[in-house]
Amino acid sequence: AQSVSQHNHHVILSEAASLELGCNYSYGGTVNLFWYVQYPGQHLQLLLKYFSGDPLVKGIKGFEAEFIKSKFSFNLRKPSVQWSDTAEYFCAVITNDYKLSFGAGTTVTVRA
């Protein structure tokens, strides 16, 4: 079974700092990759996705992620965070069996 690892449990940043959240998965076949975000008091929302093509994908709110197949990674980045980016971020992978496997999540706190 595939697994998804998020390297950081909690990240604390100041506004305008750059953000990078690591995500690695263990599956050797074709994968579809996702980042979801959960803002305080809100439901999970899709931030961005990768199915195929350009490995650098852009999502909403200035986020982007890069798929590096050789490293089994799909790291999330944002050049300059805002206070409103405070949220929990989840990396997720789906393979051939319908199941969306989630990482444990990373809580990002942006200080004004």
Next chain:
Amino acid sequence: SQTIHQWPATLVQPVGSPLSLECTVEGTSNPNLYWYRQAAGRGLQLLFYSVGIGQISSEVPQNLSASRPQDRQFILSSKKLLLSDSGFYLCAWSRTDRGEQYFGPGTRLTVT
């Protein structure tokens, strides 16, 4: 546009009581439907998924069951709740087996 509803939003139930959580999707037909449980620091765990009316696959053997009586309705049930059933339950839908999933607002269940 598509929307997904879950109710109730919160629920407090005594041990041994029955459970019924409901999820409905609007604006699409024949969606794949999913039930997840979200635990703090552990991401989301897939409980059940359904690709059509009456078709349910269970991912984790436990005290819960699911049913899909209508195309866009997905119900999570239990005959007798356990303390360990407490948690945050999320319903999701997708158009395709490996596509992005869209999540409902969730139900916070506390078993006392």
